[in-house]
Amino acid sequence: MTKRYRRVHAVTDVSFSVQRGSVTGFLGPNGSGKTTTLRVLLGLVAPTSGRALIDGRGYRELPDPARLVGAVLEPVAYPARAAVDHLRALALPMRVGPRRVDEVLDAVGLADVAERPVGAFSLGMRQRLALAGALLGDPELLVLDEPANGLDPEGIRWLRDFLRSWADEGRTALLSSHVLAEVTQVVDQVVIIDRGRVALNAPMTEIAAGRVTTAELRATAGPLTDVAQGSVTVRTPHADLLAELLTAEHASRTAGLPDRLADLPGRSGGPVRRVGPDELRLPPGWAELVGQVAARHQIPLVELHTREPDLEGVFFALTGRPASGAEPEPYAGPEPHGDTSVPAQPRHRAADR
Numbered sequence: 001m002t003k004r005y006r007r008v009h010a011v012t013d014v015s016f017s018v019q020r021g022s023v024t025g026f027l028g029p030n031g032s033g034k035t036t037t038l039r040v041l042l043g044l045v046a047p048t049s050g051r052a053l054i055d056g057r058g059y060r061e062l063p064d065p066a067r068l069v070g071a072v073l074e075p076v077a078y079p080a081r082a083a084v085d086h087l088r089a090l091a092l093p094m095r096v097g098p099r100r101v102d103e104v105l106d107a108v109g110l111a112d113v114a115e116r117p118v119g120a121f122s123l124g125m126r127q128r129l130a131l132a133g134a135l136l137g138d139p140e141l142l143v144l145d146e147p148a149n150g151l152d153p154e155g156i157r158w159l160r161d162f163l164r165s166w167a168d169e170g171r172t173a174l175l176s177s178h179v180l181a182e183v184t185q186v187v188d189q190v191v192i193i194d195r196g197r198v199a200l201n202a203p204m205t206e207i208a209a210g211r212v213t214t215a216e217l218r219a220t221a222g223p224l225t226d227v228a229q230g231s232v233t234v235r236t237p238h239a240d241l242l243a244e245l246l247t248a249e250h251a252s253r254t255a256g257l258p259d260r261l262a263d264l265p266g267r268s269g270g271p272v273r274r275v276g277p278d279e280l281r282l283p284p285g286w287a288e289l290v291g292q293v294a295a296r297h298q299i300p301l302v303e304l305h306t307r308e309p310d311l312e313g314v315f316f317a318l319t320g321r322p323a324s325g326a327e328p329e330p331y332a333g334p335e336p337h338g339d340t341s342v343p344a345q346p347r348h349r350a351a352d353r
């Protein structure tokens with residue numbers, strides 16, 4: 001599906017499917033085209049080309065859309081109206097009775113404040129109320145635009161639990177978010193959209209296992225790939241020596257293997273990279289070997305740790321937006337002049353010591 005607003009290319013050739021019984025996270029930075037895609041899906045705007053189907057039909061062709069799809073795009077309600085009255089007003093055209101209104105208030109934890117005016121609600125409470133509205137028709141599919149906006153940590157945990165049990169019942173949810181921490185623990189499938197195009201569509205299990213090796217990730221090989229695929233960091237005052245020994249170890253272990261097996265995804269130039277005066281970066285799974293080589297050659301290690309691959313890393317590797325705690329640029333060696341803050345490296349071999 002493609003959607004242009006005059007000269008703005010909001011989304012271009014976006015294509016993905018959402019499996020029944022799963023939670024799909026539709027993730028992207030601000031302005032990447034999430035809301036536009038959801039609006040097309042819900043029949044609120046017409047696509048420039050292509051189509052978005054629910055159970056094989058466009059939203060507007062569905063016989064009883066509110067019973068199949070519950071959607072929250074913007075949590076809006078009349079401020080003076082009590083929460084329960086807001087829901088009753090929504091329920092009326094859907095031919096949904098008052099008992100269902102009570103049920104959904106209960107389901108979102110607002111039963112105790114149902115008589116209060118919506119204007120007195122916090123943003124988080126308004127999000128819950130909007131979700132209650134989406135649940136009225138007892139739908140199969142929930143489409144939620146930024147549902148965690150305004151929720152406090154307890155509210156986010158509640159939303160995650162809610163979505164998990166929703167999917168466990170065999171129902172389906174598609175939710176957009178630009179804050180990854182909110183969704184990492186609940187989504188089954190991840191679709192990342194960037195500048196109006198799908199940059200990644202992968203199961204969360206693949207991402208968590210660091211098995212995302214798309215062309216895009218290869219293209220961004222370097223510090224961001226480390227975050228996306230996981231990495232081992234080792235710090236030692238003898239970084240040059242350790243790098244040499246590990247490179248030799250790698251060469252001896254991969255000798256005779258075809259290049260494509262010996263090569264590591266996204267890491268041209270060998271598996272061992274120098275990223276600081278006393279710091280090396282290696283592919284995930286190398287920590288044990290580092291320990292063995294260091295012990296064998298009596299090289300003191302100051303630090304040895306494994307960073308697991310994570311969704312945030314994949315997101316930032318693909319979108320190029322700086323992550324909080326972003327990795328530094330690759331180490332290019334000490335400055336040629338002047339800067340004495342980077343100590344020269346000892347170049348002695350193990351046998352010399």
Ligand SMILES: Nc1ncnc2c1ncn2[C@@H]1O[C@H](COP(=O)(O)OP(=O)(O)OP(=O)(O)O)[C@@H](O)[C@H]1O
Binds near residue numbers: 005028029033034
């Ligand atoms: N009605 C519109 N008219 C013109 N441009 C629009 C319209 N709606 C969206 N856009 C533009 O389309 C692009 C995608 O916007 P969209 O709201 O879909 O992104 P988003 O990923 O949902 O962002 P956010 O998280 O900030 O809501 C943006 O450049 C936006 O300015």
